[in-house]
Amino acid sequence: MEAAWNRAFALAAVCVLVSLVFGCAGTEKVTAPQATVVLPPPPPPRINRVVLPPPSILVSTPADPSFSSPPKPTDVVGRLDTPLGRRWKYIVLHHSASDAGNEAIFNREHKDRGWLGVGYDFVIDNGQGGPDGRVEVTFRWEQQIDGAHAGNEEYNKYGIGICLVGNFDNDLPTAKQMDALVGLVNYLQKRCQVPTANIVGHCHVRIGGTHCPGLRFPWYELFSRLEH
Ligand SMILES: [Zn+2]
Numbered sequence: 001m002e003a004a005w006n007r008a009f010a011l012a013a014v015c016v017l018v019s020l021v022f023g024c025a026g027t028e029k030v031t032a033p034q035a036t037v038v039l040p041p042p043p044p045p046r047i048n049r050v051v052l053p054p055p056s057i058l059v060s061t062p063a064d065p066s067f068s069s070p071p072k073p074t075d076v077v078g079r080l081d082t083p084l085g086r087r088w089k090y091i092v093l094h095h096s097a098s099d100a101g102n103e104a105i106f107n108r109e110h111k112d113r114g115w116l117g118v119g120y121d122f123v124i125d126n127g128q129g130g131p132d133g134r135v136e137v138t139f140r141w142e143q144q145i146d147g148a149h150a151g152n153e154e155y156n157k158y159g160i161g162i163c164l165v166g167n168f169d170n171d172l173p174t175a176k177q178m179d180a181l182v183g184l185v186n187y188l189q190k191r192c193q194v195p196t197a198n199i200v201g202h203c204h205v206r207i208g209g210t211h212c213p214g215l216r217f218p219w220y221e222l223f224s225r226l227e228h
Contacts, residue, residue, distance in 0.1 A: 073183030077103075078137025080187070085144025088192040090159035091185060091199045092150050094120065095213040100128035101165045103136035110148065116140075119148030120161040124180050126173070129165060133176025135184055151206035159205070160188055168214025178218070182225045189228050196228050 072080055096106070102125055107118040121141035125134045140147055141160070149161035164173050164181065173181070188194060202212035
């Protein structure tokens with residue numbers, strides 16, 4: 001009788017142990033009561049304020065038609081698109097230091113000095129001697145020969161000379177002259193690969209000193225309007 005009690009007691013103990021370790025099959029899992037969780041409101045939808053163009057627009061390639069055929073200034077007399085005869089490196093700006101003038105007048109004056117003719121590659125008229133804003137192309141550009149304008153051999157040989165009619169120690173170029181200059185410089189920079197750092201005034205390169213292209217010449221306006 002005592003042995004039977006011991007077996008029953010041992011069996012009961014095993015059952016309790018098994019149920020403690022493995023749980024009881026068929027019983028529902030009891031979960032602790034859930035606390036109420038207050039979630040923050042969802043963030044507002046994000047708005048992309050900066051819309052970037054696709055990468056193909058950001059990168060200029062040699063296939064860009066403007067690279068091989070840059071836009072030209074509108075009022076031009078002479079052969080602006082003459083074939084290039086040398087590696088032009090600079091653009092040198094001048095004023096005529098006179099109220100009036102044009103390519104023909106400067107041509108005569110410079111011949112009188114014993115030169116081949118007008119020393120610049122381009123003259124931009126101001127309405128006093130030629131139509132305001134007209135670009136006159138001289139024989140030096142058309143024949144791609146050395147200039148006679150810089151007072152410096154390097155800049156006469158590799159610099160494109162542009163003269164604006166006027167005296168910019170006292171006055172400013174006309175609005176049409178500036179439009180023409182910006183168009184011409186943009187065209188020449190693209191066509192000849194002249195960097196903006198190489199756009200200089202006569203005063204920056206002449207050995208001996210000069211005010212040219214004038215103390216009031218609007219450099220800031222020019223550089224702010226260039227495409228490069
Ligand atoms: Zn000059």
